[in-house]
Amino acid sequence: MSERIKEAPLRNVTFGTATESLLPEAIEHTMIESEGPEVLVKPEIIERRVVRPFPTWLRFLRSGCYLIRYSPARIVSTIGMHYDGTLRVERQETNTTASGDLYLHQIVTWPNAFPILEPNPATGIPIFARNRYRYYIRVTQILEWYSLGNSFTLGFELYYFDMSSKNWTNTGTFSALMKWTPSPPGYPSSSDYLTGEVKNSSGTLVGYLTMGWVSSYLRRATLEIDRVSASEWPLNNGAGIGWREIYDKVGWDVNIICSDSDVSEPSGESWSDAELHAAMLSRRNSSNLDTDWPYHVLCVRRIDSTPRGIMYDTSGTDSNNVPREGAGISSHWIIPDTPQWGLVRNMRFGTATAPYFRTAVHEIGHAHLLYHNTGDLGIMNTTDVIAASASPPVLFPNNIQWSHHPDDQKRLRHLPDIWVRPGGIPWGASYGTAPISPDEMAHPEGIELDVYPEIKSVPLGAPVRVNFKLVNTTADEPLPVPSNLSMKSGHISGKVYDPSGTERTFSTIIRCIEEEAIRMLEGGKSIANSVTLLRGGQGTLFPTSGYYKVVIDVMWDYKGVNYKVTGETNLMITPLEDQKHARAATKILSTPDALLTLVFGGDHLKEGIEAIHEGIDNPVLRPHYTLIEAKRIGNRFGTRKADLKRAADLLDKDTVMSPPEAKRIAKMFSEQKTKQTTKEKGNKISSILKDKLKAVENDEDTKKLLDSL
């Protein structure tokens, strides 16, 4: 063991093959011999029994990992097929977030085939084979605090995962009344075991669920580190923070194994990605990704494709077609001798303990299928950005934040197993494709959200304008609300339910990354804005005629707590009136760039502009699109000047616009007043806009704006 390692106390680090646990609590190792293909993994740390000082009639749901079993009602009495899995319960003060995964447990009847063993709760967090993965449990309702009785309602959605297409399908909303019952033998805590009947949204019994607490951690994994003799072990930051401390924050029980220190260099000091991958395959101790979550770090002198580190196990260099198993870091990169690099400038990377260790943690983050995150100076931001962000007197690397960004922490805790585990979903999948349990949001007392459509009946193919107003219903108590309610602020999102009940979501497509500003809204006052809806994450939001429900969520953070207020409204999408209307509506609804033109404007999205023009040329859709075109041509783009004359000509009393749109157009005309607009046109625009705004409470600035036209 090197001197450097001795200086920093290490927890739960293994050298060679012996495992030592240096955790402060009393622990007990349990060795389980493997039998058959479903091998249970090595010793699991189990907790002492906890004696609770609370009365037995007051129950709370213990945080940690639960071993769960779901048995569908229609087959439970026959061939015994069921699902095993885990439910992860995380509690942060008064907020509880939970998620889970289900793996198929098929009863094997084929001659000579190995049976699948039931997971052993005594060994802690179970690991299941990847090819048995079936569902993600997105928990929407759970016990937040204490229950006065012996039960609580667990609400969840089940997302089926298609292994071949890598797509997720929401199979429905379910609930289960979970009751505490004594556990069967083997569970570490007999009082943290619950059973319940699962019912669908119609109230029909569909299955049975059991859940028993097995660990205070949420997930577990193994990290093996190998190195060439000249490279250092990346074990900690030199100031007491190592792998264990980083992963404890996200509820992962990670076993660190420092294995080979004599890896030979295949072709000199610099390694190709393929050589790194080959060395991992030949040197690693464990390759069974179905009984463990083994990650691998290889420390070498230099890497061909990067100066510091790389998660090489993506597509092209993945010779075994198993993604995200390992990463490489280089110890002999010389940090540039420039001020940006602060205290470690001109050092050999392996001797710059903190950034060297950070790079290893960062690359394993990519192996968890985490992408770069510039939201803070945490683990998944890049070293360059962190170094460039340092400002005296704090120099790099002292400005490194030794934790994952809160969004990444949530991902590590609650994204599906198949996302974060090695050998799961391949590199390049987008976060938006995976389901994840919602954070529990607090309701802001005294704040309500009024939502109403600009017009109640909208023709098919037209954008739907929905207004909303955040109201402080108290008499005189100022309350904190977001100061900016535009879509770009990121506070606004929502759902649209079509006549068949299908849900489609929408949120901002661009985000202004600024300090979130909160303002105090006085009692009895309100702030308003609107959204113009056309397309969302699943495509067209209003694909057919009929009765729709629109739900708007306004979310914001105030002093570390997430608040959410929701409002909803209804409207009618009217059917196609004739062939020309049908042609125009089809063109618009099948052109994704129509939304981008609506949002960005400009002249570069030819297809989007073409679609908007089809709308303008159709008498049914024209009133809904003229404002969009007026806004586009009334602003300059590149070498094209603003054409206020044409913009003014587009507007008339039939033009549909929300009050915020009217204010923005008024501002556009006022700011770009030129000889293009005559006094007559100015009066016409002013009259139209005043008419649109008369029903809305206007501030002094808006009144002055209208007068200036």
Next chain:
Amino acid sequence: MATFRVALTFYHSKIYKNGYCEYRLLTLTIMSVALTILTGMFLLTNEEAQGMALDSTKNTYKILKGLWEKITESECSNEYPDLIEFKEAGIYIGSKNSGEFTIWDTGSYEIISGNSIKISTANDAEIKYTFFVDKGNLTFTDGNNCKFVYEKR
């Protein structure tokens, strides 16, 4: 170097005294002087060239700095961001309008020469691309010969 050549010439002039050798000496002398002058010119030109290249690279950083929007729509360019901002200190940030994964999400960029740039990718590999800027358009070509264009916003 120049001094050595002059010394060599002087040394030879001392040894050979007959006319033939003197002719050869004269030639040698002229060639040495010419070589010295040419060496000096090369060194000077190279320094100037390096200086010019440095200025040109600095200029290219200035031209690149800012927000660019992709105007190419092609399957091969789909993995590249819709918006990319080149910032100070060789840092960039890219994003897709749909929030999807992009190979250029954030990291570093370094201009290698007038038409070659190294950009770090989503898994931290650093890859070279050819590029050129022309009338507000920035065109990249990747290793698979995929060409895509950005327009300055």
